[in-house]
Amino acid sequence: MSVLLLVRVSRCRPEVDIVVAPCQGFQSAEVTLGEYVNHFLPVITFAISEAELSTLDVNELQEIKEKFSLPVFFFKVPNLGAELISPQNAENEKSSLYRQLLDLGYLSTNHCSCGAPSSDAKAQSMLVEQSDKIRLLSTFSRQVLQQRLVDAATVLNLVHCRCLDIFINQAFDMQRDLQITPKRLEYTRKKENELYESLMLIANRKQEEMKDMIIETLNNMKEELLEDAANMEFKDIIVPENGEPISSRDVKCCIKQIQELIISRLNQAVANKLINSVDYLRESFVGTLERCLKSLEKSQQDVTVHITSNYLKQILNAAYNVEITFHSGSTVSRMLWEQIKQIIQRITWVSPPAITTEWKRKVAQDAIESLSASRLAKSICSQFRTRLYISHDAFAASLRQLEAGHSGRLEKTEDLWLKVRKDHAPRLARLSLESRSLQDVLLHGKPKLGRELGRGQYGVVYLCNAWGGHFPCALKSVVPPDEKHWNDLALEFHYMRSLPKHERLVDLHGSVIDYGYGGGSSIAVLLIMEQLHRDLYTGLKAELTLEIRLQIALDVVEGIRFLHSQGLVHRDIKLKNVLLDKNSRAKITDLGFCKPEAMMSGSIVGTPIHMAPELFTGKYDNSVDVYAFGILFWYICSGQVKLPEAFERCASKDHLWNNVRRGVRPERLRIFDEECWQLMEACWDGDPSQRPLLGIVQPTLQNIMDRLCGSNSAPLNKGLDDST
Incomplete structure (x- = not known):
């Protein structure tokens, strides 16, 4: 039979309910326990009338252990007619009931032969086989309730410490954000300006080089271009095989296709050489700028600024990935088209010519020879400068918008950082100090103050012979005069306790809050440390x-x-x-x-x-x-x-x-x-x-x-x- 002592805690006074489980055939003890365990602090007693546990008892106890893992006070009920006080077993003699409970895991080897746990054990199950030891139920109940308090204080302290660590880590993140974001913005502005000036310098100095490059490219490609033009097959134009002339309209189409061949080939060659002159700048500047912009984008919550950041990256691509523009042929195409129109105007014939290999070669040669390398180079550099200036101006405007968005965000971050440092973290630290001190005093009791070892501005250090398994100890007694000193002390305790043990730091064993320090109404924090x-x-x-x-x-x-x-x-x-x-x-x-x-x-x-x-x-x-x-x-x-x-x-x-x-x-x-x-x-x-x-x-x-x-x-x- 099991009996539940259910402690009901209220603001006014604690109450105790005694619940007796029904007969095993009607409802098991674990079912009865399950109805109350979530709303009460249970103290379980299990009365046994026989010398050994029955199979039903064993099964019931196994289920209780598996589902609840709670300590149990086992009480052997004397048989009718037996003496009121049963004789004790011999010192080393262990009953079969003891061995059964040992096998079930309720008792352990640190229990004495009578089934009572050792004095330093936590709340454990207890076996009483003599009637005169029923008084141990009071000790057992106190142990169970105290262990519940210790467990609650431990969990509460873990929550406090975890939350406090989160606040401190957030403070690190906010501090880094406040320091790094302005530097990133300044770095982005500086590097983009350096890139702009470097590219403008290339545009200003490359015109003569570009002219020589175009002349060299044309000379190197001339024979190849003439041969390709001579062998060219026209699209959408039927050229008579017998050499008969075609219409003027078809002639113009043929000339245009020869023009497009020369434009595309020349454009590819000129663009590749121009790109090589700025590639090293793109690799050294643009990659760093894009990484910096990504970091700024991640730290900005405003969606509109995300769009601005994306626009900045598009500007970079438009301004500095110049191969896109030059590969498309737009710059050189416009210049060559002007030259080709002049070629067409100079070509005169009485009747439409026959489209022969010689004619195609002649058209291509006239087109190549009439090109002005100087004008092409000047136009390319001019458009390059114009594009750079427009992109640079748009970049600067977008960066100002991004900076304005970050400025407002950083103001809020700084306010929040101040609240974490001045308010949230200190309050949590004090709660952590209180919950840990409750845990320590429940486990180890209040330390005894010995002789005074020294005193400082905010506290007195005493000798403490032993506490919590440590001896001797030094006890630092601090009476915080105001809220600020409470917060400082609580944070000190948190940092000391959070640190891994190190041989060059004084070890902190624990803390206790003394609410009646010195026999008066003062509240002191007692920090127990190793004595040196x-x-x-x-x-x-x-x-x-x-x-x-x-x-x-x-x-x-x-x-x-x-x-x-x-x-x-x-x-x-x-x-x-x-x-x-x-x-x-x-x-x-x-x-x-x-x-x-x-x-x-x-x-x-x-x-x-x-x-x-x-x-x-x-x-x-x-x-x-x-x-x-x-x-x-x-x-x-x-x-x-x-x-x-x-x-x-x-x-x-x-x-x-x-x-x-x-x-x-x-x-x-x-x-x-x-x-x-x-x-x-x-x-x-x-x-x-x-x-x-x-x-x-x-x-x-x-x-x-x-x-x-x-x-x-x-x-x-x-x-x-x-x-x-």
Whole structure:
């Protein structure tokens, strides 16, 4: 017999319904369970009166497991006349009922012989064969309900994280669109103008070459043309074989067909040579332009602009695929037709001539000799220039229309990008923090605060002996003072938790929201992280050796490079945010200002002496971390925590920032190695584009370490440490 404890949750109070399944012959327990499982949180108990499960019981339990996969509280009912409390089995003795449930998959090997799950197990089925252990039903019910809460919190957190990742990816796409589209438009305009000017230059300079080319072509083709004309068979004209004359009308048709033969052959030869002179331009310019136009077309939603973009491509084909025009023969045809009309006017006869081979050759020769190569070349170049100008003007007009359409779209994109960064993503991040914290507190409980390890501007760090299977831990307690700090903290948690584990980053174990922090009404977020030995500030005060300091510098660069590879910018690299383990290996911590580039709003954040000058402009990228490392490296090489004199002389933070913008940097100390000093100067260069990539900094540091900390490193280390 199975009994369902159905928990009904309402806003006012939870309610419990007890449902007893009918007899097996009337309706199975799995059918009864199916009627309620979608609307309630079921806690299933299965009472067994015999020493073993019957075949019907086994079948019923198999169906329940296959359809619902829910834990079950199995209770052995004492037989009538038996003692109220049945004697326990021996410690290692397992009942046949236990073995049956083990075979069915309800119990597992981490259950004790009595059928109760181990203390660290999740909500699992439980077997109770002694009457006095019926009280375990309460524990079982709590486990089932808690596991349901954990599952719900897990699913909810997955949804929050997935949606947040989508928003962040969309922010990347929008940022790229805002950066790339204006550059594509400018590139398209520039390249088309270069192409236009190059083609116009060809048109202006090619006239004399074209004249020589036409003369050469005619001379080379003359005999072939005369022979083809002499052997020509006329269409739709009957030429008497006995040499009798034909009508004047037929003579004109014959002359016209000879003309068309010369035109088509000459046109093909001239066009091919002209095309060769501009082919390299079409290949180098038009392909790039068309790819650029396609990308602009894809990012534009307005159908009318799609038509404009298609028109731009048609203009390109009309203007630059010149073989289409020249192959058609229109340009040369018009010129030759004028020449042929003059030939016809010069031909005089008393009576219509006989159409003989000699006559056809004579007509073709007169036509060829009367052609003016200079006039043909001039006309071709003139029409070429006219066509180019018209196409270029139409292209520019269409590009302006396309640019106007993108301008409106980009304004909307920028507004949406701002909403994603300022509103949508932070709100989702906070929901993600809350759902994950609920999941963590349900699974591992609230952490216990130990002694204080340190404190910063926004939080206190405590020792936490153990939590969630990790020990010891460091617990960062933060009480966000306003909505902005809540959002920043939530995003920090999301980025830290989303990152793959890396040995150069402090590992985040989990989070818990304490709604009664300090025994009051404050709400604090407790971030549980791995505990390290000390920070770099404390380490430098303890006079670390040069070799250890250079290894720390390498560790920091490795950690920053990993963050950058994940699309993140730390924005607050400093002594206090570099933690050291017992072996003095470094890990980066505190991602409070860490964000993807696409999510950065241009706000001024960081620690003043480590802040790059471009931070004050609101437009910066991940090179600000390279600048901050340069300042950090100054401390590492100096082996001290004392401020550089250039910064110590500043009366205020604003004074310091103004000096940094004007190019003031830490002074060179006499103990600095030349290569170390050059690396510092390169990293804190005022021009972000001139700062070295971290992929270059890392091997440079390794070479410095190999050189300074080789077999003769002991005296050098001693000298440096003594001087500091």
